[in-house]
Amino acid sequence: AQKITQTQPGMFVQEKEAVTLDCTYDTSDPSYGLFWYKQPSSGEMIFLIYQGSYDQQNATEGRYSLNFQKARKSANLVISASQLGDSAMYFCAMRENSGGSNYKLTFGKGTLLTVNP
């Protein structure tokens, strides 16, 4: 079974509007972390935001916020006021604190976001 599921292969948004990228995860580990990365066409992976499983509040970083719903095992990324430069591939990833390798990440398949002018 997939540990990270991103159901949207592609998304379109109008410039200056908000967009939500979906991510659901599957783990039995009580302690885990969730990450979002942006990958533009250049290939570099850019860290956007992190949410720990014990964090009481939803993470926010500038225009990025994470809608963390623990009971539903979802960690959707919300980008507000989209900009043309936001067009990229977005990956959701999870780190589980088990198996002796605390920092190993499992990635979803990604969502290609296109921001239209």
Next chain:
Amino acid sequence: GAVVSQHPSRVICKSGTSVKIECRSLDFQATTMFWYRQFPKQSLMLMATSNEGSKATYEQGVEKDKFLINHASLTLSTLTVTSAHPEDSSFYICSATRSRGGRETQYFGPGTRLLVL
């Protein structure tokens, strides 16, 4: 600025040759680094965990003798693709874990595009 560097950024080689890719954490020490492989329009697949001073831990299905990993210091890990073949052509990305204030984040290098002719 970049906190993890990779060299080279792009390499073209003949089939049967070996290629070495370097991954460096620039201003922090990383006891653990990771090597990923990404095919076009696909997600990142973890190949191995590189541990400073000990043997790398390979993911299932990754050939240890094909992809040699050496983590010689706290800031440098190398991946050597031995006897490369066209099917090894891919985008290889390394990452290093940085701990700050009790929270760790994985920072990725810019990636290396390998083309085997």
